[in-house]
Amino acid sequence: MQRTSFSTFKCPAARALESVGDWWSILILRDAFQGLSRFDEFQRNLGVAPNILTRRLKHLTDEGLFERRLYNERPPRYEYVLTARGRDFFPVLMALFTWGNQYLPAEEVAMRLADADTGEDRDPLLIDRVTGRAFHPEDTILVPGPAADDAVHERIAQMKAWFLGFDA
Numbered sequence: 001m002q003r004t005s006f007s008t009f010k011c012p013a014a015r016a017l018e019s020v021g022d023w024w025s026i027l028i029l030r031d032a033f034q035g036l037s038r039f040d041e042f043q044r045n046l047g048v049a050p051n052i053l054t055r056r057l058k059h060l061t062d063e064g065l066f067e068r069r070l071y072n073e074r075p076p077r078y079e080y081v082l083t084a085r086g087r088d089f090f091p092v093l094m095a096l097f098t099w100g101n102q103y104l105p106a107e108e109v110a111m112r113l114a115d116a117d118t119g120e121d122r123d124p125l126l127i128d129r130v131t132g133r134a135f136h137p138e139d140t141i142l143v144p145g146p147a148a149d150d151a152v153h154e155r156i157a158q159m160k161a162w163f164l165g166f167d168a
Contacts, residue, residue: 019063037079094124
């Protein structure tokens with residue numbers, strides 16, 4: 001089955017999924033944040049087929065989330081190092097981790113997030129950088145950005161009408 005490309009979509013969530021929108025890519029990024037950087041480390045930890053891992057690492061590198069660096073010349077071996085763009089995925093990963101644990105029975109929680117210095121549990125929350133307020137669906141809307149075309153303006157107007165409870 002051919003995968004749909006989101007590269008031309010106007011929605012930033014769809015465009016982000018173009019970069020990291022499959023489970024293997026997200027798990028590779030998870031492992032990179034835990035210090036893994038080499039092909040054999042990712043393969044051993046994930047149990048993923050080499051051809052799939054090769055494609056995902058190439059895609060993540062092409063998308064600018066990893067930089068590929070030679071660490072051994074004979075035979076040539078590369079490591080995959082998170083770039084600034086890759087490191088910026090960390091809050092997304094923490095949100096997924098938190099959401100995943102939230103709906104597991106307590107006895108099935110195998111890993112928790114903790115402060116590296118104190119070992120105290122951490123509980124991520126998405127907050128507005130300017131106001132310090134938490135994000136909630138009830139008080140957050142989309143507005144057109146500078147690249148919004150007529151279709152985006154129309155779609156946002158329809159969503160706003162739905163949010164406010166009237167027909168556009």
